[in-house]
Amino acid sequence: MEKPVLYNSNREFEHQQWKGEIAFWKEELKSFNIKLSEFITRWGDKEVLDRIGDYQKQFIFHGGVIEDLLEALEQQEVFIMAQSDAGKLKKDTELVKKHKAFRNRMETQREIYAELKKDVFRFLENNL
Template sequence: METLIIQISDLHFEHKQWERELLFLEDELQSFNNRLEELVERWTHHSVLAQLEHYQNQFIRQHEIIDSLLHDINVHETDMFEHDKKGELAMNFNLAKKHFLLRERMETQRMIYHDLKREFFKFLSKHM
């Protein structure tokens, strides 16, 4: 059986990609919130306002998830740095497992965010 060696530098690269992606999503959420503010001024119908509130809540939740992911990435990065300081170039099993769990969370976040964004754009096309 072949042993797979996971290099810390490879995971560090992936962390940086994730951080950039999450920061982009935060910026995008801010622009979505700005759009919500425009719609609140434009619409007074109860059903539209309820939908606006729904999206506002979803954007708040997305921001919380992004913050949580950024935090967990930074914690993992710190753990990897400590191993690197000790001269360990390859990951141990526990650190690799944590990384793979973070990767799954990122993939799930991408799907959820994409669906929310698609729904929001459909909503905007009806009410802008």
């Protein structure tokens, strides 16, 4: 059985894509939190305020997930640099597994976060 190979240019490209996506999410979360805070000052309906509070908590949670993803990505890059210096990079099947696992984490976060945003926009459309 042939060992999987992860070409540096592909990995680096994907890492850059992920970093950009994570940076975008961080900025987007700031915007959502600002907008939700503005709505809290305008609306007095307890049910609406409770729901806004729930969304704020979910955004805080996603902020933590995003920070964890960024930290894991940075750790992976440090590991890759060490392996690259030692000349072991191309045949490291563990690295390929970690990269694929991280890709799955990003895809999962992307889906969950997109669903949350849709839910928030529907709520705002219907209530505010």
